[in-house]
Amino acid sequence: MNGWQALFYKEILRFWKVGFQTVAAPVMTAMLYLLIFGHVLEDRVKVYDQITYTAFLLPGLVMMSVLQNAFANSSSSLIQSKMMGNLVFLLLTPLNHWSWFFAYVGSSVVRGLAVGLGVFVVTGWFTPLSFVAPQWIVLFAIMGATMLGSMGVIAGLWAEKFDQMAAFQNFIIMPMTFLSGVFYSIHSLPPFWQTLSHFNPFFYMIDGFRYGFFGVSDVSPWLSLAVVGSCTVLISATALHLLRIGFKIRG
C-alpha cells in the first residue's frame, strides 16, 4: 500500500465516522431548501421554457452541496489536526506533497460526491428530471469538488484558528456559491450583477452542471469547461505548492 492510500482511506473514514454531521445533515439542508423555495417560487419563477422551477433548482442544490462539502472536508480536517496537534503524525512520515494532495483532495471529492448523490436521491422524486448529457454532469461535479477540495487545503493550511476558517467559509465560499445562480438564472439579474456573476467561477460550475441535465444553459458548456478547468488547475497547483513548501506547517 502506498502511503497516500493510507491517508486517503483515513480521511474517508474520518468523515464517515461522523456521517450524520458530514453527509446526512447537508442532504437534509438541501432538501429543506428545495421544499421551501420550490413551494414558494414554483408558480412565480420561470427560468427556462419547459422546465419547472423545482427542476431548475435541483441540480443547483446538488452542485452547491458538492462544492460546500468538498471544501468543508479538507479544510476542517486540516484545521482540526493543526489545532489538536496531531498533524505532527503526518509531518513525521515520508509522505510528500503529492500524497497529501491526493489524500486530502481525493477524500473531499468523495465526500462532495457522496453528499451530492444523497441530495439527488432524496430530492429526485420531487420532480421529473432529464439527463440530456450525463458526461457533463459527472465532469463538472468532479472538477468542482476537486477545486473546492483544493481551496479547502489552502484555507486549512492558512487558517491559524477556527475563527479565520469561519471567515474564509462565510465571507468567500458562501457568497460565491449563493451568488452563482443556484436559485436563479443570471439572465434575470440587472446588467451590473450579470457582469459580476461572469467573474465568479462558481457560476460556470453550476451552469455547466445544469447543462448536463437540461441541455440548456446561460453560457456554452464549453466556456464553462474552460473557465472551471483553468480555475481547478490553478487552485490545485497553488495547494500543491503550499503543501510542498510546508506553508505554515513546517517552521
Added chain:
Amino acid sequence: MTAISFEAVSKTFQTPRGPLQALDGVSLKVQEGEFFGLLGPNGAGKTTLISILAGLTRATSGVTQVQGCDVQTQAAQARRLLGVVPQELVFDPFFNVREALRFQSGYFGIRKNDAWIDELLDCLGLSDKANSNMRQLSGGMKRRVLVAQALVHKPPVIVLDEPTAGVDVELRQTLWQFIARLNREGHTVLLTTHYLEEAEALCGRLAMLKQGRVVALARTSELLKAASSNVLRFKLDAQLPPELAQRARVTGRIVQFPAHNAAEIEHYLAAVRQAGLVAEDVEIRKADLEDVFLQVMGEGAQTPSDAVAEVTP
C-alpha cells in the same frame, strides 16, 4: 557509523518582537547504538534541535543528517530512519489505538503490520486498550501510544522528547525497560528529559544545551567525574553569612556545598560553626548529574571547561 549528525546548526525564529536565535551553531554527533541524552533548561533549544532533526522545522543554516541522509534534501529517507515521540500529548480523536497504529504504518507504506503492532502494544502494556478510542485513554496511556506510533516502522534511530514529563512511576519503568531493550538490540536513542536521574541512569553520553549552544558534551561518567566529587549537605534554621551563601546551593532549609576533599568539608563546617550556626542532618554524598548540570549552567556563557570537553566514544 554516525546515526545523527548536526553540523553548525543554527535557527533564528522571526517573532513579532524581533528575531529570536533558538540555536547558535550546534554541532554534535551521535554514533549508532548510543543512548544519548540532550539536557538543558527550558528554552535552551532542545525541542528546536529535535524538530530540525525530524523535519518539522527548517534550520536557518547548518547540515543535519540521519545515518548519512540529509533531513532536507533526502527528507523521505531520513524520516523512514527516524522514530520521533513528540513532547506534546497529541492524538487523533477519531480512531482507536489499533486504527491509529495501522494508519501510521500505512503512511510509511507498510500494509500488514499487525504482528509488530501487537508486540508494541504488549511491550508497552497497551494490549487491553487496543480497541479503546484515543479520547478514553488516560494521559499516561496516550503517552504509550505516542511511543508505539513512533516505532511502527521499526526505525533504527529513536528520538524521545521528554517522554516522561508528567507520567507515573509505573509507566516510566515500563517505558525505560522497553527503550533500553531496543537500545540493546542496536537502536540508537536520543533522549531529552528534565529528570536528570533518568539521564544519569540511561544515557552513555550527554550534551548540555544552554541558550542554543552546546556547553557540555561528554560521556556521562566523565561529566560526573569532572564535577566536584562530593557534596556536603546539611539543614540550617538560620541564614548563611553572605560570603558562604555565595558558594552554596540553598533550597529552603537545605544547604549544599560542592567539595573536592575532606579539608574543604572541614573548612565549610568550621565556617558555619564560627558564624554561630548549628548544622543539622549533616551528610556527605557523591555529586550527581544535577550538581554537574547546575555547575555547567551556572558557568555563564564562558567556554566549556576542559573537564567537559568533547570525548568521542
